Structure formats: structure tokens, C-alpha cells
Amino acid sequence: MKKVGIREVAQEANVSTATVSRVLNNRGYISQETRDKVQAAMKKLEYYPNDLARALYKKRTYTVGLIFPSNVHPFQAELIQDIEYLLSNQGYKVLLCNSLNNPEKEIAYLTMLKKNQVDGIIVGTHNKHIDGYKNTKLPVIAIDRDLGKNTATVSCDNYAGGQMAVQLLIDRGCKQILDIRGDSSIKLPANERTVAYRDLMKKYSLESHVLEVPFVLAADQKRQIIEDYLGSHPQIDGIFAGDDLLASLAIFYLETHHKKVPDDVKVIGFDGAKETLLYNPRLTTIRQPIEQIARTATEKLINEIKGQKETDQLKLPVTLFTGHTV
Amino acid sequence: MKKVGIREVAQEANVSTATVSRVLNNRGYISQETRDKVQAAMKKLEYYPNDLARALYKKRTYTVGLIFPSNVHPFQAELIQDIEYLLSNQGYKVLLCNSLNNPEKEIAYLTMLKKNQVDGIIVGTHNKHIDGYKNTKLPVIAIDRDLGKNTATVSCDNYAGGQMAVQLLIDRGCKQILDIRGDSSIKLPANERTVAYRDLMKKYSLESHVLEVPFVLAADQKRQIIEDYLGSHPQIDGIFAGDDLLASLAIFYLETHHKKVPDDVKVIGFDGAKETLLYNPRLTTIRQPIEQIARTATEKLINEIKGQKETDQLKLPVTLFTGHTV
Structure with a gap:
């Protein structure tokens, strides 16, 4: 046409x-x-x-690229939706870029966004060794990712979240608590949760059990790792899961292997996206302040677009959602 | 900058x-x-x-607008992700437009997309009375929405899905089956599910119970309508829900009101998005062929962009996911 x-x-x-x-x-x-x-x-x-002609002339496209692993993962989905809503209210359009945990795809998106003259980028991927965000003049805000001192990062208070979750398990009598976490070789704000876990294990003289389940794996692989571990560690009576999917996978395994949740094993997740809790209102979890993260990241990006450099490393407060699994 | x-x-x-x-x-x-x-x-x-300059010169932007109610709803989220993946493989970018069930927002997105010279639009909203898609020269493909004979529509075989679900409930001994459906005043392919339900009720001489829960309502309102209905209709022993959220809300109500699922009441959902089944592997549901819907809609859109008019009204086959709720 x-x-x-x-x-x-x-x-x-x-x-x-x-x-x-x-x-x-x-x-x-x-x-x-x-x-x-x-x-x-x-x-x-x-x-x-033709807004394209105008954008070319004014060197402002009012377009923002969002690079996230997936718009399906409930936490990221809610974050993307909130950011898109806030940006559209300010007259910005959103280019959706699902990296699907593929570093090559992420690099290709980054180049595409630069060629299309986006005004800025919000990035929340977990891929290693992507240099294109550093030392760029393009405004970039990171969510849950550490891109160095020059890039503003917004995340929840992961240490406080870890403390809240593990303290609850201890208060409810758990003695053998498993921390299911992501890949420890990636520098992420979420690593603070495991720091909090270890601090509490030490404080209460409890044995540490840490299981790494890299975020980038497919769900079936995650399920297999969890099932293998729980199958060979029947003493586990409490689980602090790195996200609500890992918690759900653990709960399903336990319940189909004749363990009652929370009577035999208590499980607490992390994220607490609205959609997750609608479908799984039984799940006890640490809720991230998703709307606040979206609002903060959006405001900082717009500030940068307007010329004000942002470099804060912000940690926003979490809350406990009391379901029926702890 | x-x-x-x-x-x-x-x-x-x-x-x-x-x-x-x-x-x-x-x-x-x-x-x-x-x-x-x-x-x-x-x-x-x-x-x-500058790809913008190139786009302006060539009058092709390689940009597609996706207008859906939400990128959080699991079915739509998976559909958007699949479409974005397929389009990015073909060199197209995606502008994400969440209408949030707000007709004014939808109209504003449509104007924005036209001003930004997108090559085409895929639309899956449920708002009434939006005329901007009809009689436009812009390539438009509809998913689960009837925009008239001139616009190609891709959906699942809703009649077959309704039959499959209701027949299963009947086979398992249900006598008082409730059909929870969307707003009947909107012309949608999904209305065929209720036609299948009524045909089967008639065939087996069973009493019809239909509850309308408009898709555009907030989750709390949906929950309230379902709870009120089930509270005042204790005879219901089988539920065919319009989507997996409605099924989950019904199951949670029943289980917190001392009814066992599936022993006392059997419940079957609709959609079966991957993410939903990861978090809720117990749910029995009718799976839509999401990847196939995405692929078909994407192919048809690219055909239209290349000048080949598409007007098919396609119905793609559904399958049963056997969980533990029927």
C-alpha cells in the first residue's frame, strides 16, 4: 500500500x-x-x-525502547504495562523488545533502537557482557540490573525482602531452609536477598542450603533442578524462592509427592505481581512495589531525556503478602 | 541530548x-x-x-502497532510475545499499545499509529464502537474480534472448544452446569462457546445457567459477581469458565467455602497460556493454539503490507489440557 x-x-x-x-x-x-x-x-x-517527518526535523522521536527478557513473566509484564501506561500519558510511544534471554537478540535490539533514534531506553534484562548500554550518550535507566555507577538503577530493597521472607520462615519454626536463587555469577541487585539469607542463617546458627536456578533457563529445566534437589533433600522444611514461579514449581512438586504446604514445608515466593496473586491467592510472597518502580524509572528516564543526568541506585520498599503457604 | x-x-x-x-x-x-x-x-x-530518514523516504517504516487490552493477561501476553518474536524475525519493530479496555485510549492509539506511519496493525481489543479500523487503507488483522467482512480475523475454533469443555463436564456426571461468559452484547468469535454450551444443554435436556462477566471489568468486580452467583446457586456442580482467570476465581471461592474441586464441583477454564499452566498445573482447561494464532495473524499482516488483501475468518483448532479440576 x-x-x-x-x-x-x-x-x-x-x-x-x-x-x-x-x-x-x-x-x-x-x-x-x-x-x-x-x-x-x-x-x-x-x-x-507525518510524525516521522516531525521527529526527524526536531531530533526527538518521543519513542522509548523497553528491553526486557519477556512480556509474559508476570513481574516484567506488569512492569512493562505500568511503564507503557505512564509513558503514553506523557506522549511517548513504546517499542517492545523481548530479548528472550538471548544476548545476540539483545544486542540487535540495542542497535535497532539507536538507528531508530529512540529518545531513551529502559532495560531489565539479565544477559551478561552487553556493553552497548555503557558509555552511550543515549539516556538509559536500568531496572534490577547493575550497569555501573554512570547508569541509574531502580530496584526493590532486596536485602530487606530477603530478611522479611527468611525471618518469617524462622518464626514459623523452619530449621532447614532452602534459598532458591538465580545465577550467582551475574552482578544483580537481587543477589542481596541471599546475603540477607546467609546473615540470618548465621545469626540463628542454622545450616545454609542454597540452590542456583539461573533465570534464563526454560521452565522445564527449572522444574527439573528443583525436583532433583527436593527429591534428594527431604529434610528441607522451608523454602525461600527467588520468584513466584520457582515457588509455584516447588509447591506443585511437594504436593504431588505427599508433602503438605504449609504443614510439612513452608514456601515463600518473591515478586507478587497482581496477576500472579489473582490466579494464586494462596501463595505467600514478598511483593515488589512494581508501580513505584515503573514510575521512578519513567521519571528518571524523562529527566535524562530532558538533559538531567541520573545516576542514583534506588532501592524501593517491599511488603509481605500473606497467603496460605507459610 | x-x-x-x-x-x-x-x-x-x-x-x-x-x-x-x-x-x-x-x-x-x-x-x-x-x-x-x-x-x-x-x-x-x-x-x-538514521532509519527514520530511510523510512520517510521509502514510505515504509517496518513498524507494526499491536493494540491489545493488556500485556499482562496471560493469553494476550503470550500472543503479544509470539507476535513480537515473529515480526522481529522479519525485520519489523513493534509499538506496544495497551488499551486497558478504555475506548478513548484505543482511539488515541489508532491515531498515533497512523501519524507514525506504521505499516500495519494487529488488534485484539474488546471495546465497542471503534470505527477507525473499518474502511481504512492501513493493513489491519483482528484477533478474536469481528471487524466485518473486509478485515481478516484469526481466532480459535470457539464452538469446538465449548463443545469439548461442556461434553467433558457432562461425561464426568455434572447435571447443573454453569457457563461463565463475557458480555453478550459484543460481537465476538468467543460467543460461539455459549452457542455450543446451549446446544449441548438442549441435547442432554439439562438446565442452562449462564452468568455474564464482562471482560473489561476489574478483577475484583469479576470476583464479586462470581462469588455472589455461586453463593446463591449451591446446586452448581460443573463450571465452564470463559477464561482461566474466571476459572481460578471460581476455584478459590469454592475451596474457601468448603467445596472440593473436582469432587464437589468440576471446573474447566479456557485459554491455557503456558505461563498460566506453569503456575497452575492443576487447572483443567481448553488450550488455544496461541503460537499458531500469532503466526497466522503475522503472516496475514505481512501479506497485506505487501499488497495482498486478506479477508479470511479463520478458526484454529483447540486442545484439552487435562489438569486436576474436572
Whole structure:
């Protein structure tokens, strides 16, 4: 389909392109008759003023790239939705870039966003060794990811979240507590949860059990790792899971292997996305302040776009959602 | 932040803009020395060839708008993710537009997409009375929505899905089966599920019970409607829910009101998104062929962009996911 430009409008209205341009910009003298003719032609041909041309001229596209692993994972999905909502209220469009935990895909998106002159990027991926965000002049805000001192990062207070979860398990009598965490070789704010776990194990003289389940694995692989571990460690009576999916996988394994949750094993998750709790209101979890993370990241990005450099490393407060699994 | 153009690159390399342009387009004679100087300047200034300028010139943006109610609802989230993946493999970018069931927001997105010269739109919203998709020259493909004979629609075989679900409940001995459905005043392919339900109730001489829960309501309102209904209709022994959220809400109500699922009441959902089944592997549901819907809609959209008009109303086959709730 050929797109309609002012040339086609001018032809249809039988006027010059300069006249069409004057009508569009409300500039110079135009008779009502000519104005009506041009507007009728625009309507007939479905002409819309070209925001692309304007963006090129003004060197501002009002477009933001969101690079996240997936818009399906409930925490990221809610975050993306909140960010898209807030940005659209400020007149920004959102290009959705699901990296699917593929570093090559992430690098290709980054190049595409730069070629398309986006005004800024919000990134929340967990891939290692992506250099394109550092030392770029493009405004970039990170969520749950450490891109160095020069890039602002927004995350929840992971240490406080870890403390809250593990203290609850201890208070409810758990003695053999398992911490299911992500890949420890990636530098992420979430690593603080395990620091909190270890501090509490030490404080209460409890044995540490840490199981690494890399975030980037497929769900079936995650399930297998958890099942293998729980199958060979029947003494575990409490689980602090790195996210609600890991918690759900553990609960399903336990319940289909004749362990009652919470009577025999207590399980607490992390994230607490609205959608997760709608479908799984029984789950006890640490809720991240998703709307607040989205709002903070969006505000900081817009500040950067307007020329104010942001470098804060912010930690926003978490809360406990009391379900029926602890 | 001021964006870098070929003028800045020319200045940095101390050559003319025409020379930069020749390097970029690999045209005309350029000495290796000049070429190296220009490329060094591009690297230093982080210059990326401007895809916006190219789009404007070629009248093709390789951008597609996705207008859906939400990227959080598991079915739509998976659909959006699959479509984004398929389109990105074909060199298209995706503008994410969550209408949040707000008709004004939907209309504003539609105008924004037209102004930004997108090559096409895939729409899966449930708002009434939005005329902007009809009689437009822009390629539009609908998913689960009827936009008239001129627009191709892709959906699952809703009648077969309804039959499969209700027949299963009947086979398992249910006599008082409730159909929880969306707003019957909207013309949607999903309405066929209730047609299948009524046909089976008639065939087996069973009493019909239909509860409307509009899709656009907030989750708390949906929960309230379901709880009120089930509270005042204790005879219900089988539920065919319009989606997995409605099924989950019903199951939670029943289980917290001393009814066992599936012993006392059997419940079957609809959609069966991967993420839902990861978190709720106990749920019995009708699975939509999400990947196939995404692939078909994407192919049809690209065909339309290339000039081949698509008007099929396609119904893709569903399958039963056997959990533990029927």
C-alpha cells in the first residue's frame, strides 16, 4: 500500500503542496474555500500529519525502547504495562523488545533502537557482557540490573525482602531452609536477598542450603533442578524462592509427592505481581512495589531525556503478602 | 541530548557531508584514509544510520502497532510475545499499545499509529464502537474480534472448544452446569462457546445457567459477581469458565467455602497460556493454539503490507489440557 503524503492531498484538492503545508501549519492567508477543499481531501485520502517527518526535523522521536527478557513473566509484564501506561500519558510511544534471554537478540535490539533514534531506553534484562548500554550518550535507566555507577538503577530493597521472607520462615519454626536463587555469577541487585539469607542463617546458627536456578533457563529445566534437589533433600522444611514461579514449581512438586504446604514445608515466593496473586491467592510472597518502580524509572528516564543526568541506585520498599503457604 | 547526524560526523572527520554520505552508501571513489577517518568519527560520536530518514523516504517504516487490552493477561501476553518474536524475525519493530479496555485510549492509539506511519496493525481489543479500523487503507488483522467482512480475523475454533469443555463436564456426571461468559452484547468469535454450551444443554435436556462477566471489568468486580452467583446457586456442580482467570476465581471461592474441586464441583477454564499452566498445573482447561494464532495473524499482516488483501475468518483448532479440576 502506498502511503499518502501532502503531494497526494494537493493533487486531490487541486492546489499546490505549499498550500497544503500552509493549511497544516495554520500559516499565511488561506481562503475558507481552499481550507475546506484541502481538509476534505485529507479526510478522503486518510492523510495523517507525518510524525516521522516531525521527529526527524526536531531530533526527538518521543519513542522509548523497553528491553526486557519477556512480556509474559508476570513481574516484567506488569512492569512493562505500568511503564507503557505512564509513558503514553506523557506522549511517548513504546517499542517492545523481548530479548528472550538471548544476548545476540539483545544486542540487535540495542542497535535497532539507536538507528531508530529512540529518545531513551529502559532495560531489565539479565544477559551478561552487553556493553552497548555503557558509555552511550543515549539516556538509559536500568531496572534490577547493575550497569555501573554512570547508569541509574531502580530496584526493590532486596536485602530487606530477603530478611522479611527468611525471618518469617524462622518464626514459623523452619530449621532447614532452602534459598532458591538465580545465577550467582551475574552482578544483580537481587543477589542481596541471599546475603540477607546467609546473615540470618548465621545469626540463628542454622545450616545454609542454597540452590542456583539461573533465570534464563526454560521452565522445564527449572522444574527439573528443583525436583532433583527436593527429591534428594527431604529434610528441607522451608523454602525461600527467588520468584513466584520457582515457588509455584516447588509447591506443585511437594504436593504431588505427599508433602503438605504449609504443614510439612513452608514456601515463600518473591515478586507478587497482581496477576500472579489473582490466579494464586494462596501463595505467600514478598511483593515488589512494581508501580513505584515503573514510575521512578519513567521519571528518571524523562529527566535524562530532558538533559538531567541520573545516576542514583534506588532501592524501593517491599511488603509481605500473606497467603496460605507459610 | 542533541542527536548526532551526518553533519556532526563530517565536522568531526573534517570532511564534507557529501563525503560522509558517500562512505555510508559505499558510492563513488573514497580513499581508504578518508574512509577510516569518517568511520572513526562515526564510532567516536556513536553515529547510527538514521532509519527514520530511510523510512520517510521509502514510505515504509517496518513498524507494526499491536493494540491489545493488556500485556499482562496471560493469553494476550503470550500472543503479544509470539507476535513480537515473529515480526522481529522479519525485520519489523513493534509499538506496544495497551488499551486497558478504555475506548478513548484505543482511539488515541489508532491515531498515533497512523501519524507514525506504521505499516500495519494487529488488534485484539474488546471495546465497542471503534470505527477507525473499518474502511481504512492501513493493513489491519483482528484477533478474536469481528471487524466485518473486509478485515481478516484469526481466532480459535470457539464452538469446538465449548463443545469439548461442556461434553467433558457432562461425561464426568455434572447435571447443573454453569457457563461463565463475557458480555453478550459484543460481537465476538468467543460467543460461539455459549452457542455450543446451549446446544449441548438442549441435547442432554439439562438446565442452562449462564452468568455474564464482562471482560473489561476489574478483577475484583469479576470476583464479586462470581462469588455472589455461586453463593446463591449451591446446586452448581460443573463450571465452564470463559477464561482461566474466571476459572481460578471460581476455584478459590469454592475451596474457601468448603467445596472440593473436582469432587464437589468440576471446573474447566479456557485459554491455557503456558505461563498460566506453569503456575497452575492443576487447572483443567481448553488450550488455544496461541503460537499458531500469532503466526497466522503475522503472516496475514505481512501479506497485506505487501499488497495482498486478506479477508479470511479463520478458526484454529483447540486442545484439552487435562489438569486436576474436572
